[in-house]
Amino acid sequence: MIRWVAAVIGYMFYRFPGAVIGFLIGSLFDNMGSKKTGRGFQEVFKQQRVDSVSPADFELNLLSLASLVIKADGTVNQSELDYVRQYFVQAYGRERANATFNVFNNVIKKRQVSAQNICNLLRQRTRYESRLQILHFLFSIANADGHVTEPEVKEINRIGGFLGVQFRDFESIKAMFFKNPDSAYKILEIEKTATTAEIKKAYREMVKKYHPDKLQHMDEAYQKGAQEKFNKVQEAYEQLQKERGF
Structure with missing residues (x-):
């Protein structure tokens, strides 16, 4: 309940931004539990006991995974x-x-980010389409810088494994960012030897899987990303x- 108390206090002093920051920081302390357990910030994502991922926790988790990809090739690209x-x-x-970036920079960024812990939480409490x-x-x-490097692919592949994303789905999404002779086949999750009937069937299945309506429960940016995937399938x-x- 610390998160709600902190949110109210933050709102009293800094209105909406203060409420968001208070809620985010309070969430961290809620998840840390008692100091007697000896847990640190690195266990925050591992020990959450809510039925679903709160918006604040999801945003921090997503930002943490993003930081791992950005640093994957050894350079931080603007x-x-x-x-x-x-x-x-x-x-x-x-x-x-x-507010989310402030909490991440002041708290999470200073600690070791565990992709496995974060993904285990998201795997248990988010839909497959969201993952x-x-x-x-x-x-x-x-x-974002015009090309995807091999270290970045490896890091995203590692994260995808922790998220429980099937290999064919990983290869399908990956193919959307590479222009190869067989990219269209990989996007549709079929072999180059597929018959016309198999291609049509695969297309129908992919339309169902990537249809933007499956992410109506998420914010506009995620729905836009879903539309981009859907367009690539088409x-x-x-x-x-x-x-x-x-």
């Missing part, structure tokens, strides 16, 4: 940082996004239609 900030502003508004969108978001970060199908002449 275009990738700008992409993340713009994404958060679009999803949550400027004040709330700034696919998280993966798409991470690839979009890596691609483009892949149209490309194969032209190549195969059906």
Whole structure:
């Protein structure tokens, strides 16, 4: 309950931004529990006991995963940082996004981020479609500077494994960011030897899987990402239609 008390106190002093910051910091203390347990900030994401991920926790978790991808190739690219900030502003508004970044920079960033702990939490308490969108978001970060490096792919693959994302789904989303002769097939999760009937069937299945309506429960930025995935599926199908002449 510390999060709510902190939110009220924050609102009294700094109105909405103060309430958001208070709630975020209070969430951390709620999740830490008693000092007698010997847990530190690095266990925050591992020990949460709520039935679902709160908005504040989800935002910090997502930002933490983003930081791992940004640092994966050993350099911190400004275009990738700008992409993340713009994404958060679009999803949550400027004040709330700034509050999340402040908490991350002042608390979480100073501690070791555990991708496995974060992903275990998200895997248990988010829908599979939401986790696919998280993966798409991470690839979009890596691609913000114009190309996705091999270390970034490896890091996102590692995160995808922790999130419980199936390999075919990982390869499908990955193919959306690489232009290869077989990209269209990978996006539709089929082999190059697939028949016309198999291509049509795969397209119908992918439309169901990536339809933006599946993310109506999430913020606008995530719905926009879902639309981007959906468009890539359509483009892949149209490309194969032209190549195969059906």
